[in-house]
Amino acid sequence: MLRIRKILSKPVLVHGAIIVIALAIIQLILDASQNSFLLFMPPLGFAFFMITQFLIQPIIVGALNIVLLHRMYGCEGWQTGFWLNGIFLLLAFSTLTVVFQTIFGLAATPYILLVEVLLLPVPFGYLGKFSNRGNQPAAPQTTS
Amino acid sequence: MSASQRGSAWRLTPRIVVIAVLIGLMLFAAVPQSKAATGPSSVEWSKSFSGAANSVIQTSDGGYAIAGYSVTYSGGGYSTASALLLKTDSSGSFQWEKTYGSDVFSHLNVMAVAQTPDSGYLLFGQGGVMVKTDADGNVQQSASLGMTGVYTCVPSSDGNYFVIGNQVNPTGEQVAWMLKVNEQGSVLLNKTWTGGVVYQAVIETNDRGYALAGYWMNDFWFAKVDSNNNVQWYQPYTYGGETDRHFIYSITKTVDGGYVLAGAGDWQASGGMVPWLIKIDSEGHEKWKQIYGQILNNGFGAVLQTADEGYVVALSNSAMLIRTDSSGSEQWNITYADTGGQNSLYHLAGMIQTSDRGYALVGTTSGGAIVLTKLSPEPDVTPPVVSVSSPKRKTYDPGDIPLTVTVDEPTSWIRYSLDGNGNVTISGNTTLSGLSSGEHTLTVYAQDLSGNEGTSGAIQFSVASVFPIGWIVAGVAIAAGAVVGVLVYVKRDSLKSGKRQGLRSAFKKQNLSVIGNNRMIRTLTIIGLCIMFVLVQLFFPFFYFSASKGSNSGFEVGVTYVYEQDTAGQVYGQVSRIHDLGIKTIRVNLVCDYVNPNNPLNSLTDLFFSATQNFGMQVALIIQNREDPNQIRYYLGKWGQDLAYVQVLNEPESASSWDVGALFTDDEAISLFEQVYGIVESYHLSAQLYTNFGAGFVVRSNLPIKFSENLDFVGLDVFMESFLVMSPTFIQLLHEITNKNVVITEFGMSTSDDVAQSNYIISGLNLFKSMGLKGCWIVYWNSQADYYGIRGRLAEQKVGEWIAQNT
Numbered sequence: 001m002l003r004i005r006k007i008l009s010k011p012v013l014v015h016g017a018i019i020v021i022a023l024a025i026i027q028l029i030l031d032a033s034q035n036s037f038l039l040f041m042p043p044l045g046f047a048f049f050m051i052t053q054f055l056i057q058p059i060i061v062g063a064l065n066i067v068l069l070h071r072m073y074g075c076e077g078w079q080t081g082f083w084l085n086g087i088f089l090l091l092a093f094s095t096l097t098v099v100f101q102t103i104f105g106l107a108a109t110p111y112i113l114l115v116e117v118l119l120l121p122v123p124f125g126y127l128g129k130f131s132n133r134g135n136q137p138a139a140p141q142t143t144s
Numbered sequence: 145m146s147a148s149q150r151g152s153a154w155r156l157t158p159r160i161v162v163i164a165v166l167i168g169l170m171l172f173a174a175v176p177q178s179k180a181a182t183g184p185s186s187v188e189w190s191k192s193f194s195g196a197a198n199s200v201i202q203t204s205d206g207g208y209a210i211a212g213y214s215v216t217y218s219g220g221g222y223s224t225a226s227a228l229l230l231k232t233d234s235s236g237s238f239q240w241e242k243t244y245g246s247d248v249f250s251h252l253n254v255m256a257v258a259q260t261p262d263s264g265y266l267l268f269g270q271g272g273v274m275v276k277t278d279a280d281g282n283v284q285q286s287a288s289l290g291m292t293g294v295y296t297c298v299p300s301s302d303g304n305y306f307v308i309g310n311q312v313n314p315t316g317e318q319v320a321w322m323l324k325v326n327e328q329g330s331v332l333l334n335k336t337w338t339g340g341v342v343y344q345a346v347i348e349t350n351d352r353g354y355a356l357a358g359y360w361m362n363d364f365w366f367a368k369v370d371s372n373n374n375v376q377w378y379q380p381y382t383y384g385g386e387t388d389r390h391f392i393y394s395i396t397k398t399v400d401g402g403y404v405l406a407g408a409g410d411w412q413a414s415g416g417m418v419p420w421l422i423k424i425d426s427e428g429h430e431k432w433k434q435i436y437g438q439i440l441n442n443g444f445g446a447v448l449q450t451a452d453e454g455y456v457v458a459l460s461n462s463a464m465l466i467r468t469d470s471s472g473s474e475q476w477n478i479t480y481a482d483t484g485g486q487n488s489l490y491h492l493a494g495m496i497q498t499s500d501r502g503y504a505l506v507g508t509t510s511g512g513a514i515v516l517t518k519l520s521p522e523p524d525v526t527p528p529v530v531s532v533s534s535p536k537r538k539t540y541d542p543g544d545i546p547l548t549v550t551v552d553e554p555t556s557w558i559r560y561s562l563d564g565n566g567n568v569t570i571s572g573n574t575t576l577s578g579l580s581s582g583e584h585t586l587t588v589y590a591q592d593l594s595g596n597e598g599t600s601g602a603i604q605f606s607v608a609s610v611f612p613i614g615w616i617v618a619g620v621a622i623a624a625g626a627v628v629g630v631l632v633y634v635k636r637d638s639l640k641s642g643k644r645q646g647l648r649s650a651f652k653k654q655n656l657s658v659i660g661n662n663r664m665i666r667t668l669t670i671i672g673l674c675i676m677f678v679l680v681q682l683f684f685p686f687f688y689f690s691a692s693k694g695s696n697s698g699f700e701v702g703v704t705y706v707y708e709q710d711t712a713g714q715v716y717g718q719v720s721r722i723h724d725l726g727i728k729t730i731r732v733n734l735v736c737d738y739v740n741p742n743n744p745l746n747s748l749t750d751l752f753f754s755a756t757q758n759f760g761m762q763v764a765l766i767i768q769n770r771e772d773p774n775q776i777r778y779y780l781g782k783w784g785q786d787l788a789y790v791q792v793l794n795e796p797e798s799a800s801s802w803d804v805g806a807l808f809t810d811d812e813a814i815s816l817f818e819q820v821y822g823i824v825e826s827y828h829l830s831a832q833l834y835t836n837f838g839a840g841f842v843v844r845s846n847l848p849i850k851f852s853e854n855l856d857f858v859g860l861d862v863f864m865e866s867f868l869v870m871s872p873t874f875i876q877l878l879h880e881i882t883n884k885n886v887v888i889t890e891f892g893m894s895t896s897d898d899v900a901q902s903n904y905i906i907s908g909l910n911l912f913k914s915m916g917l918k919g920c921w922i923v924y925w926n927s928q929a930d931y932y933g934i935r936g937r938l939a940e941q942k943v944g945e946w947i948a949q950n951t
Contacts, residue, residue: 080667085670088670
């Protein structure tokens with residue numbers, strides 16, 4: 001119990017929760033607008049959808065992760081680029097979505113996303129931290 | 145003749161020959177052609193027995209059973225009649241006979257006999273009593289048909305019997321009746337006709353309906369009835385004056401879907417009754433008639449069509465058989481029995497084709513003798529027709545090419561010659577292997593059992609050049625070796641110093657945490673994990689569903705049956721075979737001819753639907769992308785109500801456009817869909833509509849989204865093993881964008897490896913069932929041009945076993 005409380009009190013939970021909620025919201029928006037994209041001036045809509053899903057979305061998620069790292073852990077800069085960091089988190093999230101959908105046979109995405117929001121904050125907190133720790137700020141040095 | 149004159153004559157001669165040949169060809173073309181008959185049959189044997197015959201059949205042991213009656217004379221001029229069943233062996237020698245008294249038959253006369261599957265017999269008495277006997281003629285049971293005046297009976301392909309007769313009601317009304325009965329005597333169908341119609345012949349038609357013939361007033365009369373017992377059309381055929389009498393005694397189906405009517409009619413030019421032969425098409429329109437005016441006081445009592453589309457007809461009052469060509473003109477005739485010089489008193493009872501393709505005829509002489517005669521088969525002088533459906537005149541990719549040959553009759557051998565090389569004997573369809581790139585010429589020969597040789601003619605095809613993968617790999621390897629060699633040479637100093645320091649020093653200077661914090665290593669790790677995630681997304685659903693055994697009771701297996709590649713005689717049996725496997729749905733091409741309704745293709749489709757209805761199977765119709773709208777309308781108007789599913793277009797996202805080499809544009813595809821959908825909707829069918837898509841829908845997903853607004857479900861076609869592995873992802877995506885159920889509408893593998901094909905299909909069935917899909921339709925049941933067909937292969941057996949265990 002104490003251990004669980006300790007884990008929950010960590011910034012990693014907050015970090016993970018924000019990442020997972022952001023991913024879930026983006027996924028819901030993309031699902032809702034998918035057919036509108038695909039029907040828009042084919043095949044331009046398809047290209048826009050691909051760009052949105054695999055370029056813009058990862059950059060947003062990657063940037064969010066880096067901002068959170070800076071705020072919560074006092075890091076500076078980044079080791080992994082915005083896009084790569086974002087696509088890593090996106091792929092991890094969508095892979096788990098596919099696995100849940102397959103195993104539980106849940107076709108409706110909102111239910112899957114709800115389950116993920118409840119289950120995944122801690123793992124994604126660690127994944128977010130692992131994927132881009134940035135650099136620790138340099139220790140102040142005395143000049144005298 | 146001088147030398148110059150001789151030269152002029154030699155120059156003229158070729159021109160004269162050419163002109164003569166051309167004139168000859170024109171004359172030949174101008175004369176109506178009819179297929180010539182072959183040589184005459186001969187009498188093999190003729191046997192006489194006491195009694196009178198009404199009917200003859202060939203039995204399962206090759207012998208003959210004759211039904212009729214016998215008369216026993218006793219002292220004082222008294223005679224006793226008995227109903228009779230007489231059995232001979234295959235050479236006409238008497239085996240046994242059974243006589244039946246009034247305790248069995250109310251009228252002591254058996255009009256027709258049929259053999260039952262247990263080798264027993266069904267006897268139809270003139271008074272309307274039907275008797276079942278064992279194989280020795282002992283009575284087992286009897287039943288009343290409820291009608292009197294039985295005339296004849298013919299078995300139907302579904303194991304039942306068409307019985308016809310004519311009775312006069314107590315009110316004096318003449319009733320012509322037809323009953324379709326089963327072996328127990330239960331009436332399945334009946335069709336009566338009043339107003340003077342008399343039935344004298346009945347046959348089952350290709351669509352599992354039947355045709356009735358006889359006479360009405362003084363005219364020939366014919367009626368066509370469908371398998372649901374609805375009269376499709378009927379027609380009296382009126383000739384001569386009002387008092388001229390005309391009777392049909394026998395009818396037969398013809399290979400063009402029509403019928404030939406044989407009988408007798410008054411012919412004033414001859415001064416009496418003469419034999420008539422009339423050809424009609426499937427709608428009853430007369431095509432030709434032949435009146436044998438030189439044979440007075442006689443008629444045609446039986447008719448059969450021959451393999452060369454001619455006819456054999458037997459006279460009803462003479463022991464004579466006439467062979468005609470396809471237009472009914474006499475080719476030869478034979479007097480087949482000695483009836484004591486009293487031919488005019490001979491009465492024909494029946495003619496059948498025997499299992500050796502000869503003929504057996506039975507009749508009764510005025511002296512009270514039954515005469516059974518066997519005629520030999522006609523000598524076969526027609527070469528077999530050899531058809532090659534693969535290879536075709538096209539360019540093939542390098543590799544094995546199937547050699548698919550069809551011969552229209554049994555053969556003693558089939559051989560092929562490739563590029564003029566020696567003949568290779570084959571036992572059936574095979575594969576051409578090891579073909580070099582370039583042009584090839586193939587000729588297939590076949591010899592029938594009579595020694596006639598047929599050829600396919602030269603078939604030219606080509607094989608594309610092999611992509612030089614070996615050379616490319618070798619080139620890359622040589623280049624890589626050269627690069628490594630150059631690098632080693634350039635870095636030779638560094639390598640020497642590294643060798644001096646040793647490999648361990650490279651690791652001593654760092655620890656794992658340093659490696660973990662290394663920016664490049666972290667980036668590579670994340671890229672590696674990304675690749676792993678992608679692979680999991682692609683393959684996890686396949687392995688999960690393949691391993692699981694989810695319950696899905698609604699899952700149904702279907703198959704695409706290209707019945708137009710089979711003969712009319714095969715279709716019913718094939719549908720039965722598909723049904724026996726447990727397959728619920730048969731998917732078919734749109735096969736019909738709206739221009740010529742008499743085209744045998746239409747009869748074939750009639751036959752197919754009759755079979756599917758009989759077995760309670762669902763039919764899915766494929767409307768291809770370039771189907772003629774008139775063809776669609778004709779098909780839907782005729783068979784639309786029998787369809788369970790209609791496929792509107794076929795893989796439109798990858799179909800080629802009107803412009804060669806391009807795909808349909810979106811506008812083209814949508815306009816085509818709307819056109820076909822509009823036609824289908826106008827028929828208000830109960831069928832569910834779908835369109836099938838291939839993997840290409842992923843990049844043209846606007847088409848399934850747009851089409852699915854008007855569809856009941858969407859189809860996905862899965863072919864390659866690689867696509868099967870990724871199919872769960874595609875199925876989920878297709879379902880997601882269309883919000884419609886997905887059915888696997890084409891699933892198969894073209895390979896000559898039976899085991900690989902079978903494994904592929906079974907793994908797919910397991911996968912799709914576990915995924916909760918509604919169904920999976922296999923392609924194909926039969927396929928002449930490739931190796932997709934499962935008929936007669938391991939996959940057929942395995943699919944049957946799988947269905948038995950899983951649905």
